[in-house]
Amino acid sequence: MKTRPASRPPALRDLAETLVAYARRCGADEAEVSVIDGYEFNVDVRKGRIETLIEAGSRSAGVRVIKDKKTAYASSSDLDMATLRRLVRNAVRRAELGNPDEFAGLAPLATERVDAAALDLYDPAIPRLDSRTKIALARETERIALRDRRITNSYGATFASNEIRSVLAMTNGFVGEYEQTYCGLGVGLQAGDTDNRVEDSWSSSKRHFKDLETPEAIARKAVERTVRQLKPRKIPTQNVPVIFEPTQTSWLLGFLFGCITGTAVYQKATFLEGKLGQRIGNERVTVVDDALMPGALGSHPFDSDGLPCRRTVVVNKGELRSYLCNYYAARKLGLQSTGSADGGGVGPANFYLEPGPAALAPRDIIAGTKKGLLLIRTLGHGLNSVTGDISRGAFGLWIEDGAIAYPVSEVTISGNLGRILEEIEAVGTDLDFHGPISGPTVKVAEMTVAGS
Amino acid sequence: MRKPVKSTLQAPLPYVDHFGLSPADLRAVLGLALSSGGEFAEIFMEHRTYDFINMEEDIIKETAEAVSLGLGIRVIRGDRTGFGYTNDLSLDKVRKTALTAAAIARGTAPQAPPPPLRDRTRAASRYLVRRPVHAAPLREKIKLVREAYDAAKAHDPRIVKVKAHHSDSLLHICIANSEGLLVRDTRPMVKLVCVAISEKDGKRESGYWGGGGRVGMEYFRDVLTPRAIGEEAAREALLLLEAADAPAGEMPIVLAPGHSGVLIHEAVGHLLEADFTRKKTSIFWNKMGKRVGSELVTIYDDPTLPSFRGSYNVDDEGTPPRRTLLIEKGVVRGLLQDKLSSRLMGNAPLTGHGRRQDYSHWPVPRMANTYIGPGSDAPEDILRSVDRGFYVASLSGGQVEDSGKFTFSVSLGYLIEGGRLTAPVKQATLIGTNIDILKRIDRVGGDLAFGLQTGTCSKEGQDVPVTDGCPTLRIAKMTVGGRS
Numbered sequence: 001m002k003t004r005p006a007s008r009p010p011a012l013r014d015l016a017e018t019l020v021a022y023a024r025r026c027g028a029d030e031a032e033v034s035v036i037d038g039y040e041f042n043v044d045v046r047k048g049r050i051e052t053l054i055e056a057g058s059r060s061a062g063v064r065v066i067k068d069k070k071t072a073y074a075s076s077s078d079l080d081m082a083t084l085r086r087l088v089r090n091a092v093r094r095a096e097l098g099n100p101d102e103f104a105g106l107a108p109l110a111t112e113r114v115d116a117a118a119l120d121l122y123d124p125a126i127p128r129l130d131s132r133t134k135i136a137l138a139r140e141t142e143r144i145a146l147r148d149r150r151i152t153n154s155y156g157a158t159f160a161s162n163e164i165r166s167v168l169a170m171t172n173g174f175v176g177e178y179e180q181t182y183c184g185l186g187v188g189l190q191a192g193d194t195d196n197r198v199e200d201s202w203s204s205s206k207r208h209f210k211d212l213e214t215p216e217a218i219a220r221k222a223v224e225r226t227v228r229q230l231k232p233r234k235i236p237t238q239n240v241p242v243i244f245e246p247t248q249t250s251w252l253l254g255f256l257f258g259c260i261t262g263t264a265v266y267q268k269a270t271f272l273e274g275k276l277g278q279r280i281g282n283e284r285v286t287v288v289d290d291a292l293m294p295g296a297l298g299s300h301p302f303d304s305d306g307l308p309c310r311r312t313v314v315v316n317k318g319e320l321r322s323y324l325c326n327y328y329a330a331r332k333l334g335l336q337s338t339g340s341a342d343g344g345g346v347g348p349a350n351f352y353l354e355p356g357p358a359a360l361a362p363r364d365i366i367a368g369t370k371k372g373l374l375l376i377r378t379l380g381h382g383l384n385s386v387t388g389d390i391s392r393g394a395f396g397l398w399i400e401d402g403a404i405a406y407p408v409s410e411v412t413i414s415g416n417l418g419r420i421l422e423e424i425e426a427v428g429t430d431l432d433f434h435g436p437i438s439g440p441t442v443k444v445a446e447m448t449v450a451g452s
Numbered sequence: 453m454r455k456p457v458k459s460t461l462q463a464p465l466p467y468v469d470h471f472g473l474s475p476a477d478l479r480a481v482l483g484l485a486l487s488s489g490g491e492f493a494e495i496f497m498e499h500r501t502y503d504f505i506n507m508e509e510d511i512i513k514e515t516a517e518a519v520s521l522g523l524g525i526r527v528i529r530g531d532r533t534g535f536g537y538t539n540d541l542s543l544d545k546v547r548k549t550a551l552t553a554a555a556i557a558r559g560t561a562p563q564a565p566p567p568p569l570r571d572r573t574r575a576a577s578r579y580l581v582r583r584p585v586h587a588a589p590l591r592e593k594i595k596l597v598r599e600a601y602d603a604a605k606a607h608d609p610r611i612v613k614v615k616a617h618h619s620d621s622l623l624h625i626c627i628a629n630s631e632g633l634l635v636r637d638t639r640p641m642v643k644l645v646c647v648a649i650s651e652k653d654g655k656r657e658s659g660y661w662g663g664g665g666r667v668g669m670e671y672f673r674d675v676l677t678p679r680a681i682g683e684e685a686a687r688e689a690l691l692l693l694e695a696a697d698a699p700a701g702e703m704p705i706v707l708a709p710g711h712s713g714v715l716i717h718e719a720v721g722h723l724l725e726a727d728f729t730r731k732k733t734s735i736f737w738n739k740m741g742k743r744v745g746s747e748l749v750t751i752y753d754d755p756t757l758p759s760f761r762g763s764y765n766v767d768d769e770g771t772p773p774r775r776t777l778l779i780e781k782g783v784v785r786g787l788l789q790d791k792l793s794s795r796l797m798g799n800a801p802l803t804g805h806g807r808r809q810d811y812s813h814w815p816v817p818r819m820a821n822t823y824i825g826p827g828s829d830a831p832e833d834i835l836r837s838v839d840r841g842f843y844v845a846s847l848s849g850g851q852v853e854d855s856g857k858f859t860f861s862v863s864l865g866y867l868i869e870g871g872r873l874t875a876p877v878k879q880a881t882l883i884g885t886n887i888d889i890l891k892r893i894d895r896v897g898g899d900l901a902f903g904l905q906t907g908t909c910s911k912e913g914q915d916v917p918v919t920d921g922c923p924t925l926r927i928a929k930m931t932v933g934g935r936s
Binding site (some may be wrong): 046049050051052053054055056057058059060071072073074075076077078079083087090091094095097098099100101153155190192194195196197198199234236237238239256266267268269271303306344379380381382384386387389391393409410411412413414448450451452 | 499504508509511512513514515516517518519520521522531532533534535536537538540549552555556590591594612613615647651655656658695698700701702731732733735737738812814834848849850851852854855856857858859860861877878880881882883884885887922931932933934935936
């Protein structure tokens with residue numbers, strides 16, 4: 001297997017601009033075309049052998065047209081010009097069947113632009129990586145993990161990388177283009193005998209190859225996370241403090257994200273509707289969405305409305321300062337876009353909870369807990385943005401007198417996001433931007449843990 | 453179940469029309485895919501068209517049309533799979549994709565050329581469609597969306613927001629493999645759903661309902677009307693306004709028929725997918741022929757149910773599916789197989805459960821329509837047998853891990869007090885371990901029903917449409933994740 005040449009098919013930009021012009025000729029008042037060209041590599045290694053190897057490139061196009069304040073979309077993975085022209089024509093025709101929406105329309109051309117190069121989204125080392133190197137990394141990660149005698153089975157290790165070029169062209173004159181890369185390495189493990197298995201995994205995902213955690217570090221974390229769950233107990237139902245590990249804070253913040261999008265607000269699909277400018281949490285809660293962090297996984301120069309991305313303080317010391325909006329939701333709510341358009345909806349950039357000046361080391365948070373649950377994994381969905389209610393299956397470590405006593409499984413945790421934000425007792429120092437949504441360890445004063 | 457009638461869907465167009473590749477081209481590409489010593493090669497071609505309508509804020513806000521075209525090529529040697537895909541179907545690009553997939557074999561032995569392809573497309577279809585939705589005028593589909601929307605909105609002044617979505621697609625697939633198989637399928641899919649949000653004294657709740665399947669326009673007249681979809685969503689949203697927090701702790705559970713099939717999907721179905729047994733990660737891997745549940749528990753997966761969302765004429769590897777017995781009277785009897793697991797498990801019988809999300813994914817064993825067979829108890833007797841417990845009326849989903857720990861999320865439940873349903877209760881997750889819970893199923897009703905035809909199952913990043921079913925069931929004891 002040899003190295004892939006780093007050459008790219010040209011003309012993505014031409015294709016986008018041609019289709020925008022064509023949409024206009026078909027009678028669209030406004031049009032926007034996005035084209036994506038992606039290359040994917042993925043190898044799964046299990047028990048030392050390659051299980052699957054994928055290499056593929058693909059392109060797709062998306063179109064939005066607006067005519068008489070009516071919107072229609074189209075998309076295709078068939079980039080044949082005849083197909084694309086037909087889809088554009090159909091979209092213009094189909095728009096007529098919709099209803100006029102006074103808020104429909106493309107965003108005006110922004111006067112400022114973010115320099116994509118300064119965001120450091122593309123690592124030229126990734127297209128140059130040899131397949132053998134990538135396979136060897138996966139193999140090495142699993143090999144180190146399986147050296148631990150307590151590990152009884154493997155889900156395998158994976159190395160994946162992506163190279164994506166995105167182009168957006170609009171009738172308002174906006175044309176933007178950028179390239180980005182991702183790579184990831186991870187392993188999943190089981191410990192225990194057949195009827196008493198526990199499982200967990202660890203992975204590292206970065207834009208730059210040099211930033212990936214080493215196979216040793218990934219294997220060590222995956223092993224540690226798995227074996228610490230061995231011989232769990234079920235505990236009686238009770239209300240106790242719950243400490244969220246960073247992996248768990250991530251989903252809690254993901255849920256918060258879903259509750260502060262402008263789309264959810266105008267649809268009244270969130271309990272945080274009507275709370276702008278109000279306190280929604282205590283002073284420990286500061287949440288930021290920042291698209292401009294160089295090299296970070298969620299950074300990008302412009303959103304799918306063609307607006308420049310930026311840093312937005314969403315919650316400042318407990319006060320809800322901003323909803324995250326695309327241009328449409330912002331217009332509906334009488335607000336400004338936060339450059340958060342993602343397809344037809346709203347997406348996060350780097351959405352995180354700040355540790356803040358009073359942050360504590362995670363071990364001190366545990367040491368300061370007389371009795372409680374350290375939440376390490378959850379199972380199931382159980383999140384309702386309309387009410388803020390949470391109820392999920394949980395795995396954790398029981399804390400007694402400031403120390404970890406034993407693992408707990410087959411319990412559920414339940415609570416309400418609104419109350420959790422008010423009852424955050426401590427925030428950890430351990431914020432690590434391992435994904436577009438991330439947070440440090442967080443201690444919540446009380447949740448119901450249901451068991452026996 | 454309705455009697456099968458001959459489908460009025462148009463016969464699949466010749467593959468050349470969609471994919472521009474003749475059987476001779478396909479055979480040559482398969483030969484190339486085997487050129488590095490692969491033992492099995494397969495080409496999966498897909499052409500999908502998709503329509504979407506969204507209504508919210510009292511207007512038809514947007515419509516969308518999508519086209520998906522591409523092919524995936526897989527090469528197997530032993531336990532190794534090489535896979536490549538492309539949406540550029542020029543012969544040159546397809547040949548390159550074959551060579552990428554072929555590289556996995558890394559052998560030198562040239563194989564004999566693959567046999568000529570023989571078309572084994574079934575004449576009869578399981579998709580009972582009188583008026584194909586994909587061919588219906590958009591205006592008619594918009595009318596369905598409006599009816600659902602208006603019914604929800606008009607149901608009660610406490611309904612403050614409504615969303616209704618329609619989607620339909622028509623998928624043409626063509627599969628060719630190095631065993632000489634050539635098979636095509638044309639699969640329709642429709643889904644109409646409604647979400648209603650209710651509000652009272654500053655408190656809000658949401659309700660959801662929907663339907664569809666591999667059906668025609670007539671479904672929305674004969675089986676489930678858009679009006680019923682809107683009203684049910686509104687009704688659930690209103691009921692939840694009056695609902696209390698769910699209780700917390702272990703208690704007897706009664707599951708309503710239909711929806712509650714999610715329990716079987718999570719607790720049993722996933723862990724009898726053959727890949728998890730082959731890799732010995734599933735708690736069930738060494739349980740074949742062994743008792744894992746009560747005598748009352750018999751479970752099937754049946755991809756052949758006419759027009760169900762999870763049904764198909766052939767699976768995504770070209771295997772005709774069959775109803776598969778998974779658990780018989782509490783004893784493990786079968787697995788859901790795909791070709792790779794079957795090969796690696798000593799050519800275990802294929803069941804037709806190799807499925808994939810689309811051409812850019814390779815097939816893995818998946819469920820289709822999973823259900824627990826009916827028992828003999830009267831549903832009202834089951835309810836009467838519980839003094840204090842929790843009744844699961846509707847479910848929003850679930851999850852399982854290989855250890856057998858599983859959850860399912862209840863969107864609406866009731867307390868059972870003195871053998872009767874009393875107060876409605878809201879959202880709660882239930883958790884258990886499958887080998888404990890299956891043994892605790894101690895009453896099974898005769899009222900087998902299937903859940904909403906809107907379900908999607910995710911596994912390893914691939915989504916496929918599924919349906920679940922079950923009769924009224926009692927579980928002696930299970931943990932309910934409410935609040936105390």
